[in-house]
Amino acid sequence: MGKKLYITTAIPYVNGTPHIGHALGYLLADIWARYQKQNGKEVRFQVGTDEHGNKIAAKAAELGMTPKDYTDKMYGNFEMMMKKIGAQYTDFIRTTEPHHEGAVQYIWQKLQPYIYKGSYEGWYCVGHEAFFTDKEVEATGGICEDHQKPYERVSEENYYLKTSAFTDQIREAITTGHMEIVPEFRKNEFLELIKDGLQDVSISRPRKNLSWGIPVPGDPDQVMYVWLDALSNYITVLGYPDRAGWEEYWPADVQVIGKDILRFHAGIWPAMLLGLELPLPKKLMVHGFINVGGVKQSKSLGNGVDPNQIIDEYGVDAFRYFFSRHIPTLDDGDFTWEKFENAYNNELGNDLGNLVSRVASMVSRYQSGVIGDAPKGDHDMKPYYDAMHDLKFNVAMEEIWDSVRGLNKYIEMVKPWEIAKRREADPEAEAHLGEVLNQSVGTLLQVAEQLTPLLPSTAESIKRIFASGVIVPIETVGGLFPKVYLHSEDPRAPKTASAPEK
């Protein structure tokens, strides 16, 4: 069985609703986890929510709720999203759990040698209860637009984590690949960023400015800021430090993160681990952002796409298909309903769904549904394995479709329906037909095998139809990607130039 594997996802801040970006992270992690499990590994797969901080406290207050009640209500949205995507996670952590809070305080204490008190000076807005950067202050002429008050020069006491002390070790780990960052251009980007060294990071706030958070041990006036609290989740969820078993899983094999949080996961987080004398994660898998029609999604534009809608309208595998194949796994991608529907109807419906249907139909029609010994598919699996190994799921999907298209061509070439007609006259035709159909079934079963981590329920359906020796009618497994035209015109509709039927 080998070493037990561990994969993590970023824990989203729960003051909003889940969007495609979150969904993408879960999906990528789930594909990896399922792939490993398919290959006999034992996998632990963490997800969770980040629930502390001012924004949450403020939002809760706005709604007349306690922060705890608010997060209790909000985290469920994310849990639902994960389930809906089919993410087979093993652990769900909330940063407000007592065990986590206690563990983080332990971590703080253990990091004492690297924590020092310093003061931070900056532009503060009383209305926001927050600091603003020089640039922002300059841009507004020194007056907060929201509150019509001048920013004040304020200094406050904070604790700092001496991440700078670990610069060399971290750089070394990255360049040697002990902590791999994929894709490579992200690695280079980060190395460039820290060429002058890591900067120490502020890890606490005065209680008066941040009430909803984990108290700093031994200093009642200070509360922990996001870093130690949130990043620690990757180990506290395993039981660190007091519950047995976490060592079997740490270091993580893969940590899935978005490109925006690479700097924290490649800088602050490793510094924490080094301070705790724990090994660094083996790999940071950095995915990109999903644009909509080439435009960045944003709340102000209101152009966000709801993953729930996609799944409700087309099914979870259609969702998994588009986002694993048409969004480059390690780079930015683009979503439009037109692209999505196109991929659904052409690739899932016409290429794969129809192929399954035609093979099943021929076996039923020519062999009364009886399947002979299907030989193993003979498509070269190496490119697929390589792609999965390199975390290029979109490339793996291309490989699978190569098989699908290949089988359609093969069928077209050998024309089983013509062989069937010759059976009366030609005694060899019967056997030949059997070979052809068995070959086809074998290829489909191989496709199903490859699809297992990517489109689990589709893979399951294909196996159910063909694996038992007798064809199981497609209808009984729910059909494979029937045509759907919700967001574009149905090309099969009668072409009425201008005559609406009444």
Next chain:
RNA sequence: CGCGGGGUGGAGCAGUCUGGUCAGCUCGGAUGGCUCAUAACCAUCAGGUCGUAGGUUCGAAUCCUACCCCCGCAACCA
């Protein structure tokens, strides 16, 4: 000269590290074929000076130089 990514037929992309076998794939379009199938599938065609200008080379989308344009990042939105 802040850092990074990219500019390839109507659209979306691969190929660039390891120069020639690269001008390729999918969608869209046209024509034809087939009838097992989800009005599907298969074949063929339409031609893009591979951002621009130089250079290296027997030969460059692929290497070098300069320039133009687009997009991210530079701030706790994945």
